[in-house]
Amino acid sequence: MEQIQIIDSKKHVGETVTIGAWVANKRSSGKIAFLQLRDGTAFFQGVVVKSEVPEEVFQTAKNLSQETSILVTGEIREDSRSKFGYEIGITNIEVVSESHDYPITPKEHGTDFLMDHRHLWLRSSRQHAVMQIRNEIIRATYEFFNNNQFVKIDPPILTGSAPEGTTDLFETNYFDQKAYLSQSGQLYMEAAAMAFGKVFSFGPTFRAEKSKTRRHLIEFWMIEPEMAFTHQEQSLEVQEQYVAFLVQSVLDNCEYALDVLERDKEVLKTYTKLPFPRITYDDAIELLKKNGFDDIEWGDDFGSPHETFIANSFEQPVFILNYPKAIKPFYMKPHPTREDVVICADMIAPEGYGEIIGGSERATDYDFLLEQIKNHGLDEKEYSWYLDLRKYGSVPHSGFGLGLERTVTWISGIDHVREAIPFPRLLNRIYP
Numbered sequence: 001m002e003q004i005q006i007i008d009s010k011k012h013v014g015e016t017v018t019i020g021a022w023v024a025n026k027r028s029s030g031k032i033a034f035l036q037l038r039d040g041t042a043f044f045q046g047v048v049v050k051s052e053v054p055e056e057v058f059q060t061a062k063n064l065s066q067e068t069s070i071l072v073t074g075e076i077r078e079d080s081r082s083k084f085g086y087e088i089g090i091t092n093i094e095v096v097s098e099s100h101d102y103p104i105t106p107k108e109h110g111t112d113f114l115m116d117h118r119h120l121w122l123r124s125s126r127q128h129a130v131m132q133i134r135n136e137i138i139r140a141t142y143e144f145f146n147n148n149q150f151v152k153i154d155p156p157i158l159t160g161s162a163p164e165g166t167t168d169l170f171e172t173n174y175f176d177q178k179a180y181l182s183q184s185g186q187l188y189m190e191a192a193a194m195a196f197g198k199v200f201s202f203g204p205t206f207r208a209e210k211s212k213t214r215r216h217l218i219e220f221w222m223i224e225p226e227m228a229f230t231h232q233e234q235s236l237e238v239q240e241q242y243v244a245f246l247v248q249s250v251l252d253n254c255e256y257a258l259d260v261l262e263r264d265k266e267v268l269k270t271y272t273k274l275p276f277p278r279i280t281y282d283d284a285i286e287l288l289k290k291n292g293f294d295d296i297e298w299g300d301d302f303g304s305p306h307e308t309f310i311a312n313s314f315e316q317p318v319f320i321l322n323y324p325k326a327i328k329p330f331y332m333k334p335h336p337t338r339e340d341v342v343i344c345a346d347m348i349a350p351e352g353y354g355e356i357i358g359g360s361e362r363a364t365d366y367d368f369l370l371e372q373i374k375n376h377g378l379d380e381k382e383y384s385w386y387l388d389l390r391k392y393g394s395v396p397h398s399g400f401g402l403g404l405e406r407t408v409t410w411i412s413g414i415d416h417v418r419e420a421i422p423f424p425r426l427l428n429r430i431y432p
Contacts, residue, residue, distance in 0.1 A: 044084045133257050301323075
C-alpha cells in the first residue's frame with residue numbers, strides 16, 4: 001500500500017493509502033471520531049466511523065492525545081467543506097509514539113508562553129503557513145536571480161570591519177584581534193560584482209540594536225544583490241521586478257497557506273503591478289508636513305508612523321529616493337547636482353509594514369571614498385581592499401538589500417516579524 005503525504009491527497013482520490021501524521025486536535029461522539037491531522041506538508045481531517053471499523057480501531061481513535069504520532073490507513077475523498085478540500089476515511093490506526101500533556105492546547109496562550117515553546121509552536125497551522133510562505137519566498141528568490149544571470153556569492157559572517165559603523169555590531173575575539181558578526185555582506189558583494197558582473201548573497205546578518213519594535217530582530221536573513229555597469233534607475237527596476245515576482249510566486253504556490261492566514265489575495269495581486277510609485281525624500285517630508293506630522297524635519301530619518309502614512313498614500317510598495325547624506329552610510333554615491341543628498345532609495349511596503357529594501361548607487365571615486373572613510377572615523381587600513389575596487393577598473397554599480405523576515409511578515413499579513421523566522425532572536429530572547 002502506498003504511503004503518501006497529505007499535500008498529495010488530490011492525486012489519490014478514491015485510493016486507499018497510508019499517511020504518517022501527528023494528531024493536531026480531535027473531537028468524537030459515540031459513533032464517529034474526527035481527527036485533525038498534520039504531516040508537515042498540510043493539515044486535513046481524518047474520519048473514523050465506529051460502524052465501519054473494528055472496535056479496537058475506534059477506541060484507539062477516541063483515546064488519541066494531542067501530538068501523538070500515528071500511521072493511518074484509509075481512502076482519500078473530496079471534502080468540499082474544508083479549505084484543504086480533501087479528507088481520509090480511516091480504516092486503521094497504528095500508534096507510533098504517544099504524546100502526553102502537550103503544553104500548547106487549542107485555548108489561547110500568551111506570547112511569552114508561545115515563544116518559550118517556539119519549538120512546539122511551529123507545529124500550529126498558522127505558524128506552519130507562515131513558514132511555507134517563507135520557504136516559497138526563498139525558492140522564488142533563487143529562481144528570480146538565476147533566471148536573470150546572477151551568480152550567488154557567499155560573503156563572510158565574521159568580518160574585521162563594519163560597513164555601517166560599529167555601534168550596532170556584535171564583537172568577538174578572533175584569536176589575537178577583534179572581529180564582528182556581519183551586519184551586511186554588501187561590501188564583499190561589490191568586490192564580487194567586479195569579478196562576476198551580477199551577484200547576490202543570501203545569508204544571516206546581525207544587528208546589536210536594542211530595539212523591541214515589531215519590525216526588529218537581532219539575527220535576520222538578507223538578500224543582497226550587486227550589479228556592475230548599473231545605475232540607480234536600473235537597480236530600481238530590478239528591485240520592483242523582484243518584489244513583484246515574490247508576491248506572484250506566493251499567490252501561485254501558497255494558496256492554502258494564504259487561506260489559513262486569511263490573507264486578502266486580491267490586495268496582494270495589486271502589489272504585482274509595475275512600476276511601483278516613486279517619491280523623493282524632499283517630497284515625502286512635504287507630504288508629511290501637509291498632513292499634520294509636525295514632528296518631522298528635513299534631515300530626520302523616518303519612523304514607523306511616517307513610513308506607514310507615505311506607503312498608504314500610494315497603496316503599493318513605494319520608493320523614497322535620495323535621502324540626506326548625513327543619515328546614510330559612507331559608500332553611497334553623491335548626487336550630481338546637490339551636496340546634501342545621496343543617490344539611494346528605500347522601498348516601503350504598504351499596510352504599515354515599513355522598509356523592506358534599502359539600496360543605492362555606490363560611490364566610485366577613490367578620493368571621495370577615502371575622505372568619507374576618514375570622516376566616519378573608520379580605519380583606512382581595514383578598508384584598503386574596498387578602496388582597491390576603485391583603483392583597478394572601477395565602474396558604475398548599484399545594489400540593494402532585502403530583509404527576508406520583513407518581507408515574509410508583509411506578504412503573510414501577520415503582525416510581528418518574530419513569527420517570520422523559525423527561532424527568533426530578540427533583545428531579551430535567545431531561547432529556544
